[in-house]
Amino acid sequence: MSDFATQVEQLRPQLLRFARTQLRNDAWAEDAVSECTLAALERPHAFAGQSQLKTWLVGILKHKVVDQLRRHTREATILVGEDGEDVDEALFAPDGHWREAPGDWGDPDAACNQRQFFEVLEACCEKLPPVQARVFMMREWLEIESDEICRELRITPSNLWVLLHRARLRLRDCLQLRWFDGAAAKA
């Protein structure tokens, strides 16, 4: 194996982890990573060495992840109904007031400078209902435009907003529970 191939192969576990987080499906993640490494090995000269190899590979992998999502669109169309629980209902009284005041999360830097915070964030994303997780990752991680997500998943913009709305509220709850409630104890 060439040096280049060895280096690419060594990064495989990390790429796989990245793809799994995005796709939440091991088989799709394997496929995306295989396609990514294959593409990389086919044109090693395209890697100019300006960025880190890993950054370059992740750039390719993002496209392959989107391809996978595209390919498996049909499986993603069982949509808004997947979330039985009404997130809004849990947060707001019938008159539209907060049932409980949102917590004071303090200085954003304090959280963002801690590696464990990102582990919690990742775990919280993994706990989202699958379709919510998928649209959230597409929007926030892969930075795909809303129009394109709607096209790919064959959903309407209002479907998308409902999904993102719920995803963000659920993430907020999860972060409150798994990070901020305990943060006082950590400090």
Add this chain to the structure above:
Amino acid sequence: MPKNTLSCKEATRLLLEDEDHEIPAADRIALQVHVKICFMCQRFVSQLNLMRRATQAWRKHGESDVDDTP
């Protein structure tokens, strides 16, 4: 409650929509008025800011730092 003020639930919905796409000007004004006087929604705004920053940082972390984890 005066007729043209938002409830916290409505304000929250607009704030979340605003994360993703621009909301109509009239809604934005109503939202600003509400948030100005509602400390609970101010907290929610701070939470959204933190989440936005965190996701940005996380995205970068995922691209450039994946190997730091053992």
